Amino acid sequence: MFDFKSVVRRIAIAPLLLGASPLPALAHTAPFTIEEVMQAPYPSSLIAAAKENAVAWVFDTKGCRNVFLAQGKTSHQVTAYTLDDGFDIGDLALSPDAGMLAFVRGGSIEDDQPANVNNSSAGATPREVWLVAAAGGAPRKVGAGHSPGFSPDGTRVVFADKSQLWSVSATAESAAVPLIVDQGRIASVIFSPDGKRLAFMSARKEHSLIGVYDFSSKAITWLSPSLDHDTSPVFSPSGTQIAFIRVPSEKNPEFVSHRAGEPWSIWIADAASGEGRRVWVSDPGAGSSFHPSLSAKNLLWNSRDELVFPWEKTGWLQLYAVPARGGAIRPVTGGQFEVVHMALSADRRRLVYSSNEDIDRMHVWSIDFQGGQRAPAAKDRAIEDYPQISGDGTIYALQSDATKPLQPVVLNAGRWQPLAPQATTGFPSSKLTTPEPVTFAAKDGQLVHAQLFLPHDADGSKAHAAIMFFHGGPRRQMLLGFNPMGAYNWMYALNQYFAAEGYVVISVNYRGGIGYGLDYREAKNFGPDGDSELNDLLGTVTYLQSRKDVDPRRVGIWGASYGGLMTALGLARASKDIAVGVDYAGVYNWDSMLASVGVPVDPGEATRRGFDSSPVATIDQWRSPVLVVQADDDRNVPLQQSLELIEDLRLHHIDHDAILMPNEIHDLARYASWIALFKATNDYLNRYLRP
Numbered sequence: 001m002f003d004f005k006s007v008v009r010r011i012a013i014a015p016l017l018l019g020a021s022p023l024p025a026l027a028h029t030a031p032f033t034i035e036e037v038m039q040a041p042y043p044s045s046l047i048a049a050a051k052e053n054a055v056a057w058v059f060d061t062k063g064c065r066n067v068f069l070a071q072g073k074t075s076h077q078v079t080a081y082t083l084d085d086g087f088d089i090g091d092l093a094l095s096p097d098a099g100m101l102a103f104v105r106g107g108s109i110e111d112d113q114p115a116n117v118n119n120s121s122a123g124a125t126p127r128e129v130w131l132v133a134a135a136g137g138a139p140r141k142v143g144a145g146h147s148p149g150f151s152p153d154g155t156r157v158v159f160a161d162k163s164q165l166w167s168v169s170a171t172a173e174s175a176a177v178p179l180i181v182d183q184g185r186i187a188s189v190i191f192s193p194d195g196k197r198l199a200f201m202s203a204r205k206e207h208s209l210i211g212v213y214d215f216s217s218k219a220i221t222w223l224s225p226s227l228d229h230d231t232s233p234v235f236s237p238s239g240t241q242i243a244f245i246r247v248p249s250e251k252n253p254e255f256v257s258h259r260a261g262e263p264w265s266i267w268i269a270d271a272a273s274g275e276g277r278r279v280w281v282s283d284p285g286a287g288s289s290f291h292p293s294l295s296a297k298n299l300l301w302n303s304r305d306e307l308v309f310p311w312e313k314t315g316w317l318q319l320y321a322v323p324a325r326g327g328a329i330r331p332v333t334g335g336q337f338e339v340v341h342m343a344l345s346a347d348r349r350r351l352v353y354s355s356n357e358d359i360d361r362m363h364v365w366s367i368d369f370q371g372g373q374r375a376p377a378a379k380d381r382a383i384e385d386y387p388q389i390s391g392d393g394t395i396y397a398l399q400s401d402a403t404k405p406l407q408p409v410v411l412n413a414g415r416w417q418p419l420a421p422q423a424t425t426g427f428p429s430s431k432l433t434t435p436e437p438v439t440f441a442a443k444d445g446q447l448v449h450a451q452l453f454l455p456h457d458a459d460g461s462k463a464h465a466a467i468m469f470f471h472g473g474p475r476r477q478m479l480l481g482f483n484p485m486g487a488y489n490w491m492y493a494l495n496q497y498f499a500a501e502g503y504v505v506i507s508v509n510y511r512g513g514i515g516y517g518l519d520y521r522e523a524k525n526f527g528p529d530g531d532s533e534l535n536d537l538l539g540t541v542t543y544l545q546s547r548k549d550v551d552p553r554r555v556g557i558w559g560a561s562y563g564g565l566m567t568a569l570g571l572a573r574a575s576k577d578i579a580v581g582v583d584y585a586g587v588y589n590w591d592s593m594l595a596s597v598g599v600p601v602d603p604g605e606a607t608r609r610g611f612d613s614s615p616v617a618t619i620d621q622w623r624s625p626v627l628v629v630q631a632d633d634d635r636n637v638p639l640q641q642s643l644e645l646i647e648d649l650r651l652h653h654i655d656h657d658a659i660l661m662p663n664e665i666h667d668l669a670r671y672a673s674w675i676a677l678f679k680a681t682n683d684y685l686n687r688y689l690r691p
Contacts, residue, residue, distance in 0.1 A: 030500035032428040034678050037493045040405035041423045043398055045092035048388035050346040054098035055388060055396045057408050058089045059423065063671025065089040067103055069134050070419040078136050086117030086669035091147050095154040100170050101132050102148035102157050108665050109146065112162055115633050117669040119662065129159045131170065142168045143176040147187065152195040160186040165200065180213055180220065188231065192239035197271055199233040199242050210244045212271050223269035224276030232299040236324065237348060243268045243307050245299055247290045254599045255527035259518065264290040266307055268324060279307065280322045280329060286518060287312040295341045302369045303348040308332060310339055315518045319353065332367065333374065338515055345389045352387040352395055356515050360437050360451065360480045364397050377411050385484040400482035403432040406489055433499045435480055442539035449516060451480055453495055453505035458549050465554035465689040466504040466544050469495055472561030474512035475521065487667055494678050504550050510536035510566065528590035528601060531613035537570050541577045553579065554689045558681055560584040561637060568615035568645065575623035580688035582681045584629040585637045585666060588645040589616045596638045619648045625655035627684040629677060631664035657684065
């Protein structure tokens with residue numbers, strides 16, 4: 001936890017005065033606290049058992065993460081951690097019979113580099129794989145690593161650690177033994193149906209391969225190796241063949257739109273010999289560049305001997321099926337919406353998936369491949385995502401809505417029922433507002449999507465201060481409710497708090513984000529190639545200025561990561577219209593940003609465009625005060641970006657504060673850090689936006 005006394009002091013504390021006008025509406029005290037709207041446990045890593053009616057997940061309760069299990073309609077806590085110590089839990093795996101659980105725990109489970117988020121004098125703890133009985137008891141550490149998985153009979157667990165793959169007994173107190181020491185980084189490990197082989201991806205520097213390890217011969221067979229990127233291996237029902245996706249190696253600059261490329265393809269290879277053949281190849285044009293769903297598995301082998309996969313042929317991410325023997329493909333889904341997550345039943349007959357046919361919400365759908373029609377799992381106005389299907393066909397998901405936090409649910413008689421209703425006791429749902437979807441024109445005329453939060457006293461007779469929020473990513477989508485995606489769950493909660501304080505809040509799904517099709521996501525002249533997303537920000541300002549319930553003198557902006565970049569762009573391009581901003585971990589200079597993460601743009605015209613697309617290009621136009629917040633162990637947006645920004649703010653005598661979070665990572669591992677960030681954000685915006 002950082003010390004507010006150590007922040008860089010502001011040059012001046014008075015807000016900019018943008019001209020006289022009638023007295024605006026006063027911001028008021030919210031009927032709940034930031035802690036109260038952040039109190040509900042956040043569920044993640046939902047996973048169903050392959051043979052039994054059981055499901056497990058991780059609850060993050062005020063920074064304390066624990067594993068939970070539900071069998072039928074009852075749930076219980078499996079682990080017993082008690083501290084907000086920054087130790088994350090993820091990569092959850094459930095044995096087929098639901099008797100054992102495996103999980104990964106560490107100060108950071110994002111990558112191989114440990115993080116000392118709990119400020120231990122002993123230093124950082126690497127991410128570690130643990131096993132625990134589903135009934136509870138003391139977890140057993142089996143080694144450093146990630147991505148554990150159970151064998152089909154539940155007796156063995158394998159897990160990866162960089163270039164090594166390890167195996168350990170699921171029940172006996174024995175040490176883990178190495179199975180594979182590889183040249184690349186091992187990922188996407190799956191067992192064959194009989195447990196005699198496993199397939200894995202070996203990510204090399206310029207390409208990736210699919211390998212098959214045979215437990216009896218201890219030999220590795222490479223599947224039709226090439227210089228391209230092979231990924232997403234899946235076994236056939238018999239276990240004798242493996243399908244995978246092949247993506248051509250191309251040089252695609254980071255954060256620059258990429259609408260088309262060398263067509264990607266699906267291959268099938270013999271698991272014993274490695275001999276392969278191409279089953280299908282994408283058409284040129286739209287969909288020729290592979291874009292996955294958010295699922296961990298993007299290739300499924302169903303009971304009709306078909307391969308199911310996502311494809312953007314229509315400009316929208318839909319599911320298709322192609323016969324494993326080759327032939328014509330058929331659409332599994334269709335329409336102007338995006339498939340988000342998908343899961344296949346253990347018998348390969350049923351598919352469950354989430355999509356945003358209700359454009360700013362997600363719902364779960366089910367398909368029976370043996371002749372059934374696709375149908376919604378349930379009909380409601382909530383948000384459901386991360387669907388799972390257990391061994392007996394029971395469907396699970398994570399559900400939220402505008403005023404109710406995300407919770408694990410089970411489908412029963414066509415209705416979703418909470419698995420842990422006691423977890424939301426005391427949550428201030430009745431005091432929250434229901435945001436409404438809005439669209440408006442960007443500066444260049446493109447349609448912008450957003451959610452508008454109005455305070456309870458907004459009747460059109462008062463002019464309220466307004467706050468613009470821009471999400472990170474940018475491959476993200478904010479929804480009309482608590483977001484299933486990590487940090488955005490918390491950020492939605494803060495936007496609710498701002499509305500409760502009396503602000504008009506607008507959460508903008510600017511171009512470059514997901515949910516609105518290929519053309520919206522792969523926007524022209526995007527990011528370091530022309531900052532076309534600035535048009536959406538400027539359009540948002542114009543939209544707010546057109547509303548009678550908004551005081552145009554008192555418009556603020558905040559965002560994190562790419563949202564921090566949007567905040568800095570807004571302040572550097574439109575300070576006359578934006579009174580104040582809060583920038584958490586934002587990009588400031590595209591050229592130095594891309595160089596620092598090892599993907600520099602080519603010198604010349606691309607470098608010039610990168611500079612001109614950055615806030616640094618117009619720092620001399622920046623007038624409004626800003627709070628800059630940075631985690632100093634950020635592996636996504638290097639600390640250098642905030643250092644460059646602070647240096648230029650000082651040089652140009654721009655009013656600012658700065659907060660550093662020692663040892664924290666980009667996604668903020670500790671609840672205390674989220675609370676500190678949100679309170680600092682609220683205090684800073686209030687300082688300049690309250691009259």
